[in-house]
Amino acid sequence: xxxxxxxxxxxxxxxxxxxxxxxxxxxxxxxxxxxxxxxxxxxxxxxxxxxxxxxxxxxxxxxxxxxxxxxxxxxxxxxxxxxxxxxxxxxxxxxxxxxxxxxxxxxxxxxx
Amino acid sequence: xxxxxxxxxxxxxxxxxxxxxxxxxxxxxxxxxxxxxxxxxxxxxxxxxxxxxxxxxxxxxxxxxxxxxxxxxxxxxxxxxxxxxxxxxxxxxxxxxxxxxxxxxxxxxxxxxxxxxxxxxxxxxxxxxxxxxxxxxxxxxxxxxxxxxxxxxxxxxxxxxxxxxxxxxxxxxxxxxxxxxxxxxxxxxxxxxxxxxxxxxxxxxxxxxxxxxxxxxxxxxxxxxxxxxxxxxxxxxxxxxxxxxxxxxxxxxxxxxxxxxxxxxxxxxxxxxxxxxxxxxxxxxxxxxxxxxxxxxxxxxxxxxxxxxxxxxxxxxxxxxxxxxxxxxxxxxxxxxxxxxxxxxxxxxxxxxxxxxxxxxxxxxxxxxxxxxxxxxxxxxxxxxxxxxxxxxxxxxxxxxxxxxxxxxxxxxxxxxxxxxxxxxxxxxxxxxxxxxxxxx
Numbered sequence: 298x299x300x301x302x303x304x305x306x307x308x309x310x311x312x313x314x315x316x317x318x319x320x321x322x323x324x325x326x327x328x329x330x331x332x333x334x335x336x337x338x339x340x341x342x343x344x345x346x347x348x349x350x351x352x353x354x355x356x357x358x359x360x361x362x363x364x365x366x367x368x369x370x371x372x373x374x375x376x377x378x379x380x381x382x383x384x385x386x387x388x389x390x391x392x393x394x395x396x397x398x399x400x401x402x403x404x405x406x407x408x409x
Numbered sequence: 410x411x412x413x414x415x416x417x418x419x420x421x422x423x424x425x426x427x428x429x430x431x432x433x434x435x436x437x438x439x440x441x442x443x444x445x446x447x448x449x450x451x452x453x454x455x456x457x458x459x460x461x462x463x464x465x466x467x468x469x470x471x472x473x474x475x476x477x478x479x480x481x482x483x484x485x486x487x488x489x490x491x492x493x494x495x496x497x498x499x500x501x502x503x504x505x506x507x508x509x510x511x512x513x514x515x516x517x518x519x520x521x522x523x524x525x526x527x528x529x530x531x532x533x534x535x536x537x538x539x540x541x542x543x544x545x546x547x548x549x550x551x552x553x554x555x556x557x558x559x560x561x562x563x564x565x566x567x568x569x570x571x572x573x574x575x576x577x578x579x580x581x582x583x584x585x586x587x588x589x590x591x592x593x594x595x596x597x598x599x600x601x602x603x604x605x606x607x608x609x610x611x612x613x614x615x616x617x618x619x620x621x622x623x624x625x626x627x628x629x630x631x632x633x634x635x636x637x638x639x640x641x642x643x644x645x646x647x648x649x650x651x652x653x654x655x656x657x658x659x660x661x662x663x664x665x666x667x668x669x670x671x672x673x674x675x676x677x678x679x680x681x682x683x684x685x686x687x688x689x690x691x692x693x694x695x696x697x698x699x700x701x702x703x704x705x706x707x708x709x710x711x712x713x714x715x716x717x718x719x720x721x722x723x724x725x726x727x728x729x730x731x732x733x734x735x736x737x738x739x740x741x742x743x744x745x746x747x748x749x750x751x752x753x754x755x756x757x758x759x760x761x762x763x764x765x766x767x768x769x770x771x772x773x774x775x776x777x778x779x780x781x782x783x784x785x786x787x788x789x790x791x792x793x794x795x796x797x798x799x800x801x802x803x804x805x806x807x808x809x810x811x812x813x814x815x816x817x818x819x820x821x822x823x824x825x826x827x828x829x830x831x832x833x834x835x836x837x838x839x840x841x842x843x844x845x846x847x848x849x850x
Contacts, residue, residue, distance in 0.1 A: 343642035344709045344762070345702065345750045 298393040298409060299367045300359065301374075304332065305386040307356045309378040316377035317360075320369055324409075325360040336384030355386065361393050363409060452673030457539050460668020464546040467661030468495050468553060470654045474716075475557045477651025478709065478761045480643065482832025483561045484842035490556040490568055497569060498549040498576035506548055507541055510581035511592035520585045520594045528593070540592060543671060547612055550665075551580045554616030555809075557761035559623040561630050562829050565837040567816045571623070571809075579808045580615055583801060587611050591671075602790065603797045604782070606680075607669040609724030609774035610797050615805045617768025620759070622809035627823050629758030631830060640753045643760070648708050655712045659688055662719045666726040676727065683726045684719065687738030691718020694742030702746065710746050713762045717745035717770040724771075725778030733781035740777070741770045772798045 305313060310327065317325065331352035338351040362370055371388055379385055398408040438445060472491040476484050504525055512520030522528065529537050552575050559568065586596035587605055605611050635641055645651060666684045667677035695714020699707040721741030722734050729737065748765035759765070779794035780786055816822045823829075828836035832848070835841065841848070 341642070341644075342703050342705055342707065343644045344707065345699070345746075345753065346640045346642035348642040348644070 298361055298396055298405065299364055300361050300389075300391045300393050301367060301370055302389040302391070303358045303374050303378070303386060304330065304355050304388075305358065305374075305378045306380065306384060307354055309380075310356050310358070312377040313358060313374055316373045317370065320366070320373055322360060322362060322366075322370060325358050328357045328359075330355050330357045334384070334387070353384065361396055361409060363406065449673070453671060454536070454539050456673035456677070457543050457668060457671045460664035460671075461539075461543040461546050463661045463664025464543070464550065464668065465495075465661075467546075467550060467658050467665070470657030470661055471550075471553045471557070473650045473654025473657065474712070475560055475654075475761055477647040477649070477654060478557070478645035479560045480832070481646040481843055481846075481848045482834055482841075484646070484834060485838050485840045486565065486833035487556070487560060488842075489565065489838060490560075490563075490572075491553055493569055494553040494556060494572050495549045497572045498552045499545055501573050501576035502545045502548045502581070503541075505577040506581035507544065508581075509578070510544070510548075510584040511540075511589060511594050512585075514585060514589050514594040514596065517589075517595055517597035517600060518586065519582060520589060523593065537592075540671065543668060547608060547665075548576050548580050548584075551608075551612045551616040551619075552576050554613065554763050554767045555620040555623055558620035558759045558763040559627055560760045561833065562627055562823050563623070564821055564824055565833070567820055567822045570816060570820075571812060574812055575616075575619060575809070579619065579805060579812075580612075583615055583804050584611050586800070587797065598797055598800065601793045601796065603793050604728060604778045604790070605724045605775055605797065606727040606778070607666045607723045609720060609722075609771045609778070610801045612771075613720045613723060613767040614771030614775070614798070614801045617764050617766070617771055618802050618805040619809035620763040621757070621768055622806050623813055624757050624759050624764065626810065626813035626817055627758075629756060630760070631826060633758045634756050638756070645709065645760075651709070651712055655715050658716060659719065662688070662723075666723060670727070679731065680726045682731050683722050683729060683734035686731055686734040687718040687722030687726075687741070688715045689718070690735045690738030691715055691721065691742035691745070694739040695746050696742075698743045698746040702750070709762075710749070713745050713749065713766055714742035716766045717741040720767055720770040721774035721777060724774045725781060728778060728783050729781040730783055733777075733783075737774065737777045737781060741773055744773055745770055768802075772802075 303313070332355050333351055333353055336353060338349055338353060340347055341350055367390060371390070374388055395405065396408040397404055468491060472488060475491065476487045479487060508522060508524035509520045512522035514520045526541070552572055555571070555575070556568065585594050586598040587603055588599065588611060589596040590599055630643060633641055633643060662684055663681060667680040670676050670680070692711050692715035695717065696706045696711040699710035718738030718741045721737050725737065745762065745765045748769045749762045752759055752764055757764070775798050776791070776794050779790040782790060813822055824833060824836060
């Protein structure tokens, strides 16, 4: 089992959800985050004083999937979320030691 | 046959009043003078109290403007200061303020009667109650101007003490000099011919200069000015709330200015129009000025511009023309942007621009009432206006500065560094304004 964590542009969330539904991934967790990589922030002005906004709002989508579909999931995310502009985001894949369903106690593959 | 009878009967009915008139029972103003006067008196009451309710609603406007221009972690504290400004102000004005402002004044410097409503006997003439109500909401307006300039770093208990003093002493004493004769008093300043119909100086400058004193004694918020003297933005957390607040203040001003006639008559029409034109011109010129200076039409400055126009027309709203109102408002709108920038540059931190909107533009409005006087301008009038403007500054800034220094040296005026960074909502009130939301910064 692998954890797939994608940091994407917030307005791409619905596209990502639909693309993953099409390949059979129906569960995910979403959080609002801020961050930057190569994408620079922008300058805002408030009552005559300029200030730099470096941390840009992003959406983080986390899901745990079976190892055999990880590549397919990553490709689906990339296709759904790519705009071609700097700031499209990144995907991180890592190992998961155990997964349990709280309601039933099922473990690992039965719990994904 | 039936129709003929009906027609004759109806004709007869219509003839009756004509017959009565011919007999010399026609109603005239002279015959009904007492009744006419009574209706006018009732109208005066109704208009004055509706206006008082509108001005009261400005407290909601102030609360929203201040909250919108400051950070979410201090929103509860802003709400509490505004609630208490009105509550403490009402009681202080009932106890002491009204008497000082409108009591019998032998010297022209101080009222000395009418404390705790001593002039009112139950069953007596209730005009004092209507007049007090109207004046009470004005006093509360002056008091709450200061809370914006002192936002995000003032100890709540110290603020409460200040609030009582301005409503009980600072505001009413100056008010007695300019407006005392509206009731039982008389003031030396109004005796000179000082024009300030609804209070550009009496309310707004008094509040604005006290705000300046507070901001100076407090010092700037942590992080406001950088090591090299650069001005750092501390953005407000809710511009839509600030905007709704300004609209509410604009609405309330339709009670503030026209209500100062305390009479239901045709005079209120021009005052309404002057008020609106000045606000509109102020917001537009502020937007244009900020657009030129900062390359973007800044919402915060535009909002301040509307208020600046309103403050600017408050003194002269009854004695200048509508065209003059546009000019007065426009100049106020430009002035407020320049003033906000200047005050920041000399490192006085005023989170909402209260000093610029109320102090500076209050002074401008008072001068403008002399410059644009419909009945003509003269050197004497200008000198009188300047006398009032200068006296207000010395009195309000002086008294407030001393008061804030005393508070600072005794119980402390400013919160600790840690509390300021965590937010006053937690430190002063043990609460958070937006419990379900994660507040950053």
